[in-house]
Amino acid sequence: EAGVTQSPTHLIKTRGQQATLRCSPISGHTSVYWYQQALGLGLQFLLWYDEGEERNRGNFPPRFSGRQFPNYSSELNVNALELEDSALYLCASTPGSGGGYEQYFGPGTRLTVT
């Protein structure tokens, strides 16, 4: 069974640009979560999508947005990039929206803003 996949592996952007990160969940999983892991900090919850809808959002500005497609894949968009957006962005998926499901993480996309 294929795991959660993310693309690209690395992304380099300049300040003010937009970044788009993509995530494909495990087959059969309907919920997708996005996290930011800045250097030296713990993972910060960004967004949760389930069945195509945004279900919950972390304490991030509106320039962090995303969507979930009918095939349950998801993309995260970061507009007006700032230097502090440089981080590892992790995507995770679960089979449903219940709180007891284990989240399976992808390998991450490392975003560098210069």
Added chain:
Amino acid sequence: KNQVEQSPQSLIILEGKNCTLQCNYTVSPFSNLRWYKQDTGRGPVSLTIMTFSENTKSNGRYTATLDADTKQSSLHITASQLSDSASYICVVNTGFQKLVFGTGTRLLVSP
């Protein structure tokens, strides 16, 4: 403020030795607590998950404990192996899939 604090920040132990990692949380409401292992440059992998009513849970050489009264959890690693070198992250689910992550303990197992 919802927080998860882990200690120590980093730890070096000899191969074959045991170790215990600590997690204290001030998170409310509480749904469940997970321990994850994260290898460098990779996504976290779940080791254990415990609900409010569970005191201990094992996964091979990993044993997690939970004291919901004192809001403390620990992860005990028995007979450590070189492959145990990683970051161990304590995560509390407040419900509705909103997770609060600790900053992790970086473990290095030395031969």
